[in-house]
Amino acid sequence: MKYFAGNQALTTQYLQATVQTLRHDEQNHQEVFLQIVKNLCRGGSDCRHRVVQWYGQILGSNELRAKMSHMLRMTQQQAAESLDPMHSMLLKVQGQTSYGFTLNAFWSLLGLAEPIKMDKLSDLCYFFCLRGDAVAREVLGDLAKDAKLGNEASVSAAEKFCNAKGVLKAETKFPSEVFWLALKAVRVLFNPCMAEFTRILQKFQSVHDQGASPTSPEYRFLVAEILSWRTVILHPKFCSLYWHLVHLGLSWLLRAVYCFNLDGSCRLDEETLSVKPPRLATLVMQSCPPPLQVERQRAARANASGSQSPNHAANASQDVTTPPQFAALPSALVEDLFSSIRRMLELQSVYLSVRSSQGFEQPPIAAMDAELVASACIAVMTASDFFRNVHLRCDGACKTLYFMFLTEGVRDRLESIPVVQEHLVRALTEVFIASERGSYYDRITFRIPIVDLFQKLLVVDNYKEALHRLGSSSPEKFIHMIHLLLNDVSTLVDQAMSALTEIRKRQHEGRDHDEPPQPSATTEGAAAEAAAAAAGASPSRSSSSGTEDEEDEEEDDAGASLEGNAQLRRETWSRLEATTRDLCSLGFNACSLFSLYAKECGAYIIRSSSILPQAVTTLDCCLDHLVGPRCLQLKVNNMESYNFQPKKWLMKVLESYVYLLQADPEGGDSLVAEILKDGRYFQKETVNKAYRIAKREGLMNLKLLEKFQELVKRLSEGKEEDFEIDLDAFPVGSEAKVLADSS
Template sequence: MIWRLRVQRLPNLNSRGPVRQRPANPPSIGESQPCNIAGLARYGLHTYNRRRKASNSPAMDPNEGTQAPDGPDVKKMNDVRDVCPSSSHLPPSAPTPDPQPAFRSALAPSSDVWLSPTSLRQPPSSFRHLSRSTHTRRMGYLCREPHVASTIDKLITSRHTMAMTVIRLRRLAKLGSSTRSPKPEGESSADAETSNSATSEGKAPKAPANPTPSSTPKPAASNPFSQLGVKSESGASSPAASNITESNKRFASDRATAPAPAKKANVEESLDDFSDRTLSHIFRITVDPERVVDTHGHKLTFLPEASQELQENGSPLKLTTSILDSALLEAVTAIPADKPLLGYLLPSFKRITRTNIVKETAEKREALEEAKRLCVSNALFALTIPDLFGRSRPESLVTYLLKGHEQDDGVCLDFLREAVKRFPEDEQFPAAFATAMHTLSIKLSALSMEDDYKPYISALMSYTKFPPLLSALAQHPNFMTAQKLGSHVEKETILGPFFRISPLQPEVTMTYFPNPRGLDRTRAAPSQDALRAILRVHQDELFTIANAFIRADTDTRSRVLDWFASAINGNHKRRALQVDPKEVSSDGFMMNLTVVLDRFCSPFMDTTFSKVDRIEVEYFRRSPRVDIKEETKLNADQSASDAFYATQSQGNSNFISEVFFLTLAAHHYGSEATNSKLKGLERDIKWYEKHLAAMEAERIKVQNQPQQLAMFELTLKRHTTVLEKAIAMKFAIEGIFLDEKMQELSLRFMRYVAVWLLRLASQSSYTPDKDLQLPLPAQAPEAFACLPEYALQDVVDNFKFVYRYLPQIMPSAVGSEMIALCIAFLRSSEYIKNPYLKSSLVTLLFSGTWPFMHFKKGVLGDQLYGSKFANDNLLHALMKFYIEAESTGVNTQFYDKFNIRYEIFQVIKCVWGNDIYKQQLTRESKVNRQFFVQFVNLLLNDATYVLDEALTKFPKIHTLQQELEFGNTLSTQDREKKQEELSTLESQAGSYMQLANETLAMMKLFTSALTSAFTMPEIVQRLASMLNYNLETLAGPKMGQLKVNNPTKYHFQPRVLLSDFIDIYLNLGSSQAFIDAVASDGRSYKPEVFDKASYILSKRSMKEAGELEQLDTLKAKFLESKQIADQAELDLGDIPAEFEDPIMGDLMKDPVILPSKHIVDRGTIVQHLLSDPKDPFTRQPMTVDDAIPHTELKEKIQKWREEKIAAAKARAAGGDAMDTTEG
């Protein structure tokens, strides 16, 4: 194998004749003969040793360059062979020509010299350590010829110092050497041993096919190698190389007229003939000046130097593997500098791989393997050592990686496979391929899905077939970035631009959704389907790429996990209230990242949760990749969290844990952040549409002012563009989120997270097929408390979205763990610090009960209805959080509680048909009396407030509607002001009325099932007062003020509302305590109001006859109780101050002593503590248990009451008797 360096030409030393002179007009390539520099060096050493030997001086070892004992006489033909391989055909017995005349001959100008690495593999060690001047002195001294020393000095100084030259040559020899070179047919073993360029000594070669006169070679006017690598037209003639001599031309002309010899039938093609035919076709070159085209009609380029070498060696003019090395280098080196070498080598490699060698002999297959090896070697050196080919810059693979595998000059998998085999030989090889992919990545970062991005993906996909390539990429400096911002990870790392490609890129969304203002969901659906299909393919490719990195080797896996972590950790600001797009990654990038990580989790997410125990809770205490330091924790402050994680845990986390926590964080900063953006877009779109409508209304003001109108139109267009982009982005995000396959995969992951959280919180081996014991332990495990909030929040948000928009993907097995999750943390709400997170659990249950298709109770309703776990724990959990919502500790708690309680009502209504829940309510009223009283009291508070707020809005709405309808004299400003006020009132009335309806419906359910629980002393009076007040509003003198236009717009149905109130009266009418409480309400009880209500219900047929009869009976009982109460008040007269309640002013029935030493009635303080758990006099915290019964005072009050009643009865009896007597 022969390599070339740009050095001073040395003449050929040919023993068969004088030194051949250069032509008068040398061709561009030159006609220098191969010369072995190392051989020249050894020749000088031998000459020196002979002379030293004559003077008894120590000899020099030609292999080591150091002093050595005298050896055998080396004054043999090897002297010449070492200097010039072209003379290696001389027989060993031939006399040795004197080399000195050759050295003294005129040296040719600077050109290319052939070097044989077989003789350069072990250069003299002294060369490796000497400077240029030292080399020059040593060689000049050795050869005793100044002219030779000057020549060697020129050899050394041509480009680099000799030391670097020899080091490079050693490296090239190592890389370029083959384990076995096929021998041409007929070559003897002796010849093979004595010749570096083995020639055939066997059969005479066949005469080449005679060219036609039209294809007779002519001198080329330009460099014949400028066309190498350019595909020729089939059958086209090509001029021969320019350096064909005139005799050769005549020889070619004579052969052109000679008939072609008849082809022998059934004669096996010799190895030389096969090699010549095949290699010429593959590399488009020839050493025969008479050949113009190959057997397929492709133009061939003549190689003069290789041809002349064969002629001088007396070898047939055939291109065989013995000369292929030098021939290929001659061809490649002569390619013009403005043409890429790979443009020639890669198509040649393709032709090698396409050559059919199935039926060929082993030697022929070896010949092709050698051709493949040499082709790849030259390609690799073109990428890493350009100066071997006289070039200043290395070749780049970028252009060829972007071409398809099927294209002739595209990088195919076979080429990559061969190249990868050479990676252990030189570290620059893998670096070249990694650099090429980095360049591709940079180019891709400027593209979008709208551009031609597929070739870039295909190029990286090709790399995934070869782990060493991926390892090289992972070790590239730009695989990671030192910058911590997510935007840098997306654009500056190698993998970032590949994950960046997405239909969520702004320029792409407008392509999918042109004119978005005119689209609705139905018309946008086809574009969303197309968008999902394209993205799904791209995400499949991204997963294939990432999975290949993971499976390459341990170091590469670690690097790619680091890359995922850097992308996640650099995007914490995506969850900020105000997001700067320049600092974070795009939505498309993060969505792709999330989906790929979801797919990594898929193998261990089985339906039996058999591998959930592989997820290590100690992950965050083992130098985790995921950064949670600044994240809000589930139930720990920053100091507690820091102290917990300061204690490191031993060992390394397994791959499942790594991927699990990376995926969990990716959902938080990726898909869930994008979902939040979608909600923000919906708000922005409404604002922009309103704003544009207002601008359109202002057009008339500038319609007659051209300059202002032009500015107005420009502003309007700019705002319209912003709106259209927002709408297009909204449709695109919705299209991605409505991808059922993506959501199914995400759902599976979130199920695993839910089960893992429950196992951690309960300190059990819980799985959906096992029971979960509630309540949870009183103290939450520290490992659970210090988890980031998003561990639970992502689960809830993901399931809420699926329940609401994609319930059809919920398999029947899904749901039990989510019910367990919601109920467990609602019942043990102290495990979670964030009130919003706790309320989201209610929202999740509520979303799961929405009717959908044939699921009348939603996707969770049936399980909530029939699950034993839900039957035992759901109602208590909901009631507990209903109470807890009263005081959440946030500034919006007053309004938040109504939303929470509305959702609680919906869940209870869904399951109320199961009598088990009614039994649970009864049990709560008896077992947890104080708990139940608190629940009912808050229910009454809500009903009172929301009804009052709603019903008081209607008179104002009615007034404003009248003013706007008939107020023709209103100014524009006043009308706009009143219209805005009306809109606000309507919105408030609708919200309050909707909640009022649900609250009243809940009271109907509870009172129908549990009368006694609502007539307890602590409750009954407040309940009666609330009912009386609202009944008077609906059927009293002011009922006409509730009349508004289109009342259903506000969810207001007065007659239905009235009927519901009467139902509650009827439900509780069997209780005397309730009857007395209604009748004793001196503020709102009026018998005529009940009469009016009966009339309305009867007239509108709102009640059955039986119900109206029950109402009449109940009215009579109210009236009777009222009369008795009035009489009792007269009988008691003035109440002593010590018996009077200081808060309510009534007679105390069960006095208690407060911590402040004040005495009040038990019923009064109980009602107070239900809404304000503090002593009403000192404002210190207290509970009902802190109230001490005042038994002595209670006995005095009872005795005083009995005496007063007895005295009243005596007076009444005496008065009646007296009247009778007088009568």
């Protein structure tokens, strides 16, 4: 750090020379240390075990830090502990290592794992976590107590397999010990370090945004700290070794999923294929989900069509569903690998931010095998019999794939990968459905990246074709996906509009700021408020006690009571603003995704007797909120700051109507009849106003506008025979004022 904290000017030439010198010295020191360790390991099994136990003690001393890092992430704490003046003393008291030592230890483990090649995956033990010897206990630490990937029956079968084969009695090979050490180091060394670096970057950004002078001591200290970190974590050799370990870990995991039978024997075809380029990605391409899951599903369908005992369904969860090689693995290993990949993808953004002025650095993802990483993510997302934890499938694999699509330089590579083109749409559909098993808050969190990914993909022809294949081959999954998506749209639009109404109410009452904490507030009350805020807004709809048609009573509408929205009223102003932004953003994205589905697969929706009524009710509900009698309640100050764009939202709703009308094989009769049945939200005045606004604001192209005009005419004729609509005679009135003012 002393090389960057002096008074010298940090010019590009100085930085380039200093960083390259430091990196050269660092790599030389690592190579010397690595050679010493290798020489020690050649001294016999006892000496080798001492080396392994020494590394195990380093990892064990950092387990508390890993837990604290996880808690800081969950609670969204931004303070970097290494910037605390008391940090060095706390390290001594807690028995932890410094972040610099931690990174160096991780680098040395990466160097020890470097000789392990892909064609030697079969030499790496899958049952190390079941061993009870002193070396294994030292290496594993808390990892031995972690939940296994297999269910109880599969883990029991794995233990019996080990006893029958004598696996646990045989001496563990050094590559297996190093490999397990390195995998655990990802959890307790690498991820906490990357989290700390992220917090330092956030601190620097905060100081920069506050207008601190670049010559101030705090500013220069943070710059020196960041440059010191970057010297190591952006080192080309460090990044290359990291990706080698990740590729080994993911390939090893996929081999456990694809290359073994339930009895632990090898599947010869898959084992042969896995050692050929492009290796295990080919297995995912050929069979997704894995063959064992496909066979199990086929057997389940056969049993369902035939006779089966009454206890068959009850015993299904107790069946052995995964090979022993897979069942014995700790679930934390997979989660930690995905977390570390996301950290490296975030580091790529840091690299891109300094690339223009400091072009001597290489991208941290230069050595990443995008096809292998994407294949592993898709395999985890689709293999529900193997990866039963919905958090691992949604928040682990799917979120990692989402980060890859957001990262510059990776998305273009991903979109052209065959396994992604073939299976990603199905995988996203399956995890969207699986996320229903989570809590309300988790469900919303899981679906944000899924919805965004769908919107990015369904504008590309290859993924449109994949969506059509899914609708043809698995119509039940497609319909289930649409059903859940419409549920989200309906719920989110209600919540978003209720939150906007509460925002408007507080703005008119002058309560658009955070209240100072009350001295009498109890700890229990504060905890309850925090827990309630984390759960999101209430799903109930708002109701107004004021009038709906008179503009001069606008204030009464804004101040109307929100029955059933006690949660919104209790939230602080800042929390209410954040909740409103999230609800409006996700609600609009979900509505936009349904518009894409209606455009590409409207025929499936029209033909479904269950989905069409739900789709019509949901669209009518959105229309009622946006241009109906209560739309003035949504007229808040500075709509854009809450991600509320009513014109764009209205455009997506109207486009959905038109796409469904065009997809109706009966010329629109089915859609019109279904809309006329909706007695809860549908009103001819609302549809007329929507058309007038769309025409005036140019929300749709001429062809779509003419189609919507046709729908409006047919609805007016079907609703009341004596009602004649003059589509060009409507003046600009107060009913659409919220949309007029948002431009």
